Amino acid sequence: MSTYSEIFGGKVNVLASDPSNPVNGQVWYNSTSKVMKVAEASVAGVWASGGNVNTSRELLAGTGTQTAGLIFGGRVSTVNQAATEEYNGSAWTGGNNLNTARRGLGGAGTQTAGLAFGGYTTAASQSTEEYDGTSWVSGNNLNTARTYLAGCGIQTAGLGFGGLTTVVITNTEEYDGTSWTAVNNLNTARRNLAGAGIQTAGLAFGGRDTGSLASTEEYDGTSWVSGNNLNTARRGLAGAGIQTAALGFGGYIGPYTAATEEYNGSAWVTAASMATARTSLAGAGTQTAGLAAGGEIATGTTAVTEEYAGAGTISTKTITAQ
Numbered sequence: 001m002s003t004y005s006e007i008f009g010g011k012v013n014v015l016a017s018d019p020s021n022p023v024n025g026q027v028w029y030n031s032t033s034k035v036m037k038v039a040e041a042s043v044a045g046v047w048a049s050g051g052n053v054n055t056s057r058e059l060l061a062g063t064g065t066q067t068a069g070l071i072f073g074g075r076v077s078t079v080n081q082a083a084t085e086e087y088n089g090s091a092w093t094g095g096n097n098l099n100t101a102r103r104g105l106g107g108a109g110t111q112t113a114g115l116a117f118g119g120y121t122t123a124a125s126q127s128t129e130e131y132d133g134t135s136w137v138s139g140n141n142l143n144t145a146r147t148y149l150a151g152c153g154i155q156t157a158g159l160g161f162g163g164l165t166t167v168v169i170t171n172t173e174e175y176d177g178t179s180w181t182a183v184n185n186l187n188t189a190r191r192n193l194a195g196a197g198i199q200t201a202g203l204a205f206g207g208r209d210t211g212s213l214a215s216t217e218e219y220d221g222t223s224w225v226s227g228n229n230l231n232t233a234r235r236g237l238a239g240a241g242i243q244t245a246a247l248g249f250g251g252y253i254g255p256y257t258a259a260t261e262e263y264n265g266s267a268w269v270t271a272a273s274m275a276t277a278r279t280s281l282a283g284a285g286t287q288t289a290g291l292a293a294g295g296e297i298a299t300g301t302t303a304v305t306e307e308y309a310g311a312g313t314i315s316t317k318t319i320t321a322q
Helices: 006-007
Strands: 014-015 025-030 036-041 048-050 061-064 069-072 084-087 093-097 105-111 114-117 128-131 135-140 150-154 158-162 172-175 178-182 193-197 203-205 217-218 222-228 240-243 245-249 260-263 267-271 284-285 289-293 303-310 314-319
Touching: 014 193, 014 303, 025 084, 048 267, 061 289, 069 105, 069 114, 069 284, 069 289, 105 158, 114 150, 128 158, 158 193, 193 245, 203 222, 203 240, 240 289, 240 303, 245 289
Parallel strands: 014 025, 061 105, 061 284, 105 150, 150 193, 193 240, 240 284
Antiparallel strands: 025 036, 036 314, 048 303, 061 069, 069 084, 084 093, 105 114, 114 128, 128 135, 150 158, 158 172, 172 178, 193 203, 203 217, 217 222, 240 245, 245 260, 260 267, 284 289, 289 303
């Protein structure tokens, strides 16, 4: 049997803090916490609890990463929200409010360069706002006012698609940091859908027309083409990741669901479920480091945040004597 020193070329290191990028199987002694630790790659994805959001709400938007997330807007009971919160990987902190309180809006970008668009105020909205990490400022309107739409991309290259006017629509628009331009439509009209990816490689999945949908569409910067269906048709789900490595989670299928699926650019594969079944939640991050926040549950809204670690993700574990 090979020894640790034969595999890694030395003895167990004594470190004052954990290494930032350990490799699978690496062992070290943390002299600050006085424990032995090991880096292990997960064999399957798993959700873990994160810090609760400060304002429990549904129909909010999310963007950013698992360690630098951003949520904004939404609804508490019948009241539209303008609240913004930033996540640092463990806790949410309040930021400055949106200028226009709304629910069912689209989101894109990062924690320091966010984009909010559409939604519902007293009617379907066209308004766009940009976040600089401190404050929201108004941008140019969407061409088509709508709510329950999806978005992806970044602040200077955003994509908004689907939604509801007085009817369910297929309309897609691209944002260049200044103005929105109407481009080729989705193939399937839908609302309460999820999105992932970037402006030139977007992904739309799930949602609702007259019933819950499982269909997936991929955008190449010009047109939408059909991809393989989700395993579970649902609406009000959240999305994260990119077109070739996406994550879909939560939603409504009759009851509320915690179901999670991973997309590899070709097919959806069932993954570990969240601990809290919910719909109308916010999503952010990547397929291997996803973030789920807020949403609607059977008794109202939830403040629960969960963090997803995909298969193969390296995590640090303490070694205890047996």
